[in-house]
Amino acid sequence: MEAPPSFRLAYVPGVTPTKWVRIWNERLPDVPLTLSAMSAAEAADALRGGAADAGLVRLPIDRTDLSAIPLYTETTVVVIPKDHVIAAAEEVSAADLADDIVLHPLDDTLEWEHRPGLPAKERPATTADAVELVAAGVGLLVVPQSLARLHHRKDLTYRPVSDAPESRVALSWPEHETTELVEEFIGIVRGRTVNSSRGRTPTPPQPKQKKRPDSGGARHKPAAGRSTAKSPRGGSGAPKGGKRGKPRGR
Numbered sequence: 530m531e532a533p534p535s536f537r538l539a540y541v542p543g544v545t546p547t548k549w550v551r552i553w554n555e556r557l558p559d560v561p562l563t564l565s566a567m568s569a570a571e572a573a574d575a576l577r578g579g580a581a582d583a584g585l586v587r588l589p590i591d592r593t594d595l596s597a598i599p600l601y602t603e604t605t606v607v608v609i610p611k612d613h614v615i616a617a618a619e620e621v622s623a624a625d626l627a628d629d630i631v632l633h634p635l636d637d638t639l640e641w642e643h644r645p646g647l648p649a650k651e652r653p654a655t656t657a658d659a660v661e662l663v664a665a666g667v668g669l670l671v672v673p674q675s676l677a678r679l680h681h682r683k684d685l686t687y688r689p690v691s692d693a694p695e696s697r698v699a700l701s702w703p704e705h706e707t708t709e710l711v712e713e714f715i716g717i718v719r720g721r722t723v724n725s726s727r728g729r730t731p732t733p734p735q736p737k738q739k740k741r742p743d744s745g746g747a748r749h750k751p752a753a754g755r756s757t758a759k760s761p762r763g764g765s766g767a768p769k770g771g772k773r774g775k776p777r778g779r
Contacts, residue, residue: 539584541569543675583702587638597701603673605693630668632659
């Protein structure tokens with residue numbers, strides 16, 4: 530017996546697929562969507578290994594055997610203690626971080642030509658570990674804004690870094706597995722309507738209703754050769770001068 534269809538979607542920290550999942554459930558209520566949270570480092574291998582049908586990932590990733598569609602770009606921010614001098618500014622530059630230790634976690638996805646600040650002696654294993662070190666006063670952390678929100682703490686804040694590389698979020702899937710359901714999800718993240726020609730079950734066009742004859746409208750033209758003369762007022766077809774009724778008896 531063939532298994533019913535389903536769709537497995539992976540997503541990395543900071544990415545919120547809630548809106549797209551809601552649209553999926555509205556459009557394809559008979560196809561359950563399963564979410565799998567995974568680290569940015571795991572996502573590409575999970576897709577290639579068949580652990581998910583598609584994934585919301587951060588670029589760059591190893592694109593071997595994978596297709597990807599960039600969806601949006603995030604602002605990059607620096608996470609700092611609330612009492613740090615930078616907290617007084619609305620925005621900073623990489624040069625403003627030159628005298629601070631800037632942590633570089635192993636799961637960082639930002640591509641720097643020259644990393645800002647002073648390097649730490651060791652690299653934290655994860656962004657979550659790096660946030661704990663910022664709270665402990667060990668250094669600062671530069672991350673996509675959604676990750677700063679994800680790891681929010683009351684004793685920390687963040688400010689935009691004007692000249693930092695930005696983080697791009699993309700939808701990725703195995704390039705040889707562009708299934709009908711993958712196409713459906715591509716349509717959803719790209720904002721296609723339910724009646725899109727690439728949709729799975731577009732609404733069929735409705736037949737046009739025939740117009741009812743207008744009883745009060747203009748009369749049709751008579752067929753060729755048909756007389757247009759009005760019938761006599763009496764309606765009997767008798768000549769106009771004919772007498773009405775029977776003659777009186779005398």
